[in-house]
Amino acid sequence: MKDPLLEFPGYALRRAANAAGAILSERLGELGLRQADASALILLDANPGLTSSRLGAALGIQRANMVPFLNRLETEGFVERVPIDGRTQGIHLTDQGRARLTDARRVIETFEAELIAMVPREHRTHLLPALLALWK
Amino acid sequence: MKDPLLEFPGYALRRAANAAGAILSERLGELGLRQADASALILLDANPGLTSSRLGAALGIQRANMVPFLNRLETEGFVERVPIDGRTQGIHLTDQGRARLTDARRVIETFEAELIAMVPREHRTHLLPALLALWK
DNA sequence: TATTGTTATACTCTATAACTATA
DNA sequence: TATAGTTATAGAGTATAACAATA
Helix, strand or coil, X not given: CCCHHHHCHHHHHHHHHHHHHHHHXXXXXXXXXXXXXXXXXXXXXXXXXXXXXXXXXXXXXXXXXXXXXXXXXXXXXXXXXXXXXXXXXXXXXXXXXXHXXXXXXXXXXXXXXXXXXXXXXXXXXXXXXXXXXXXX | CCCHHHHCHHHHHHHHHHHHHHHHHHHHHCCCCCHXXXXXXXXXXXXXXXXXXXXXXXXXXXXXXHHHHHHHHHHCCCEEEEECCCCCEEEEECHHHHHHHHHHHHHHHHHHHHHHHXXXXXXXXXXXXXXXXXXX
């Protein structure tokens, strides 16, 4: 069967992201985490006290969608909100959040290593810079 | 602000795919098409008479989700179902479907050219083979 | 007046289980 | 018995508009 779609980098990008995302989601799911959860934990660990808006901007999640997102992370005990002034709150990891992050890192680092190993050696070092150029 | 996520190809893959997908979706939307619609039209043009199951397998869409998908394409007059035997139908483009495909191709080819142009020259030829290795 | 956080809502995409009619 | 198509449903992700409280 002919597949003219294979010539399109944009199409391959979408399919590759979906395939990789499905694998990572399944593995993080065993930790009770979604991809965005793990990304948030990593970002908050490196930047304690980020506001919801700034965290959302970094993750590509809109303010309005950050509310139920952070509510869930707070309910599960991974983050806490600490008031900065009357309208702004800094988000901080809890001890439980840091513990779960340790597990998540193991999963992610294994996943990323497997992912890059799937790429033929001659293309391997080009993948990350090429992808970053597409959105950064 | 530190962003440790930028070291992860898997994360960059997801963000790049989302960014690129948002642009393409908006442009195809002006033609009344979604990304999967355009992919289906291209695939059906190259392979007339594909069954729903085989088309879905090629597009990475599950059988159950093909039903409302093809119903919509049929309602909009882009495809028709031609019975093969009592339980199987071949999907074919209509004249209207082929006409819309012509417009979609223009949009997609422009988009793909812009996308690849965003990648620094030294990485450019590596992107497609690297992405195909991740899901093909 | 602009910004932060919020509420409500809706649409798309994807996933699963179960049913039917037919091969 | 296996397969093609279908139905129903639920979960995730994402988008917009509008509001209150505060800077």
